[in-house]
Amino acid sequence: MKKxxxxxxxxxxxxGNTANHNPSGAFVDILDDGTAIVLTGCADIGQGxxxxxxxxxxxxxxxxxxxVVVVAADTEVTPDAGATSASRQTYVSGNAxxxxxKNAREQVLAKASEELNIQAExxxxxxxxxxxxxxPSGVMIKEIITQCRSEGVLTLGHGSFxxxxxxxxxxxxQGIPYATYAFATQVAEVEVDTETGIVEVKKIVAAHDxxxxxxxxxxxxxxxxxxxxxxxxxLLEEVVVKDGEIQGPGMxxxxxxxxxxxxxxxxxxxEEYEASGPYGAKGVGEPALVPTxxxxxxxxxxxxxxxxxxxxxxxxxxIATIKRK
Numbered sequence: 182m183k184k185x186x187x188x189x190x191x192x193x194x195x196x197g198n199t200a201n202h203n204p205s206g207a208f209v210d211i212l213d214d215g216t217a218i219v220l221t222g223c224a225d226i227g228q229g230x231x232x233x234x235x236x237x238x239x240x241x242x243x244x245x246x247x248x249v250v251v252v253a254a255d256t257e258v259t260p261d262a263g264a265t266s267a268s269r270q271t272y273v274s275g276n277a278x279x280x281x282x283k284n285a286r287e288q289v290l291a292k293a294s295e296e297l298n299i300q301a302e303x304x305x306x307x308x309x310x311x312x313x314x315x316x317p318s319g320v321m322i323k324e325i326i327t328q329c330r331s332e333g334v335l336t337l338g339h340g341s342f343x344x345x346x347x348x349x350x351x352x353x354x355q356g357i358p359y360a361t362y363a364f365a366t367q368v369a370e371v372e373v374d375t376e377t378g379i380v381e382v383k384k385i386v387a388a389h390d391x392x393x394x395x396x397x398x399x400x401x402x403x404x405x406x407x408x409x410x411x412x413x414x415x416l417l418e419e420v421v422v423k424d425g426e427i428q429g430p431g432m433x434x435x436x437x438x439x440x441x442x443x444x445x446x447x448x449x450x451x452e453e454y455e456a457s458g459p460y461g462a463k464g465v466g467e468p469a470l471v472p473t474x475x476x477x478x479x480x481x482x483x484x485x486x487x488x489x490x491x492x493x494x495x496x497x498x499x500i501a502t503i504k505r506k
Contacts, residue, residue, distance in 0.1 A: 182270040182373045185383075186484025190475035195359030197269040197344055200474040204343040205270075206260035207277040209285045211336040215309050215323035216248040216321060217285070222262030224254040226251025228466060229399040230270045233279045236395055237459050242257035243306030244322065245289035260341075268363065268464030271395070273342055275459035284473075286337050292500050293318075293325045337504055344457070361455050363468040365389040367408070369476035373484045375503060378496030380481055388449035393461030395436055397450060404469045411473020413438045416493050 187241050208220040219238045225231040231251045239246040252259060261275045286306060292312045294301035297318060310318045332390045344360030370384040374491040385408045391496045394400045417436040421428040430436065454461035475490060487502050 184373050184375060184479040184484040186371050186373065186482070188371070188476045188479025188481070188483055189366065190472035190479060191366050192364070192468060192472040192475075194268065194363045194365075194471060196354040196363060196464045197267050197346075198477075199357060200346050200349050200356055200358040201271050202343055203263065203269060203273055203346070204273040205262040205277040206339070206341040206343060207234075207258060207262070207274065209242070209278065209338040209340075211285050211289060211322070211326055213326055213330060214289050215244065215321060215326060216250070217242055217244060217282075219249060219278055219281075221251065221253050221274055221278060222256070222259045223270045223280040224262075226265050228265070228270070228403060229396060229415045230265070230274065232399065233271055233395050233462075234274060237275050238282045240460065241279050242286050245321050246310045248309065265407065266466075268452075268466035268468060270464070270466075271464045272392075272455075272458050273344065273359065273472040275462060276342035276452070276457075276469070277340045279459045280342060282336040282340070283338065284340055285336055285338025288334070288338065289322060289325050289329070292334060293320065294457050296320070296325065296328060302359045333469065334409035361392075361456055361463050363390060363463060363465060365468050366449075367472040367473055367476045369473070369480040371477060371480040371484060373481055373499065375485070378497075378499035378503070380416055380477070380499065382416070382477060382480075382492055383448070384445045385412075385449045385473065385476070386449065387469070387473075388451055389465055390453050390456045391465045392463035393452055394450050395460060395462050400450055400465055401448045402448075405446045406471020407447045407471075408416050408469075408473050409438055409443045410470050412443060412477065414470070414492065415474035415477040416495070418488075419493050419495075445453045 223230050224242045231253055235246050235249040235251050239249045290301045290304045293304055309322050347354040367387045370413045372381045387404050444473040455463045487506055
């Protein structure tokens with residue numbers, strides 16, 4: 182017999198290092214042709230940070246994203262950005278890049294102010310052109326850069342960001358461990374075969390508060406990937422240790438979900454502007470994974486009327502639990 186069940190799980194996640202310094206630095210250099218190079222220590226391990234940092238720099242500088250090159254995680258030339266962990270890079274390095282780009286932009290506008298004899302506060306950059314209020318000046322950013330070069334004026338911006346946190350009180354445990362938090366709710370629908378013990382995840386709906394989604398496609402991909410990992414954690418993956426040694430340390434025995442094992446995932450992006458984030462953004466790395474296994478376990482409990490407390494929910498454990506009931 183196959184039984185359906187539905188489960189829900191909520192989570193919160195602190196962005197960045199816990200109650201500790203969490204700095205990142207960046208340089209943004211505007212070149213002679215009006216393009217820009219971003220130098221950041223942020224390592225892109227597949228989460229798409231290089232794309233997001235390019236978007237942040239382009240938005241701040243007022244140029245097209247195609248005109249931004251990101252040099253990332255090259256210790257010979259890039260400033261330290263800390264680890265790619267704790268869902269921190271979009272938030273922390275994003276802010277560092279935004280500040281560096283802002284610094285470079287201010288240098289360009291200061292020179293443009295001299296050339297045009299107009300207050301810098303009235304000037305902006307849009308699509309590589311200097312604007313006066315709502316009107317294009319006809320002067321391209323690369324013309325200003327050429328003038329800067331002829332006078333030995335740098336257009337290299339620098340920026341750093343370290344979220345404001347406090348140490349936790351040793352007696353009360355209270356403090357400000359994180360500058361911002363991510364929140365999420367996930368709902369899982371499962372089908373449990375009571376004869377074989379096999380659990381099939383039919384659908385996961387995942388709603389995540391990400392601040393401002395700078396790149397919605399990246400965010401959706403992160404949520405879908407996190408849910409896939411959560412399915413593996415809930416149903417397949419297990420590290421068995423005996424006498425201090427991992428048993429079966431190979432991919433033939435450590436099972437992970439394939440494309441055939443992953444259910445439909447419906448990501449819902451909740452955009453609640455984060456004032457301290459770059460253009461309102463915060464992280465969505467680990468948060469995508471955190472509630473998935475709990476939602477699946479709750480759905481299995483709903484289907485069977487039995488609460489299980491050990492993961493993964495293997496067929497053997499399902500059958501044994503049914504028999505004990």
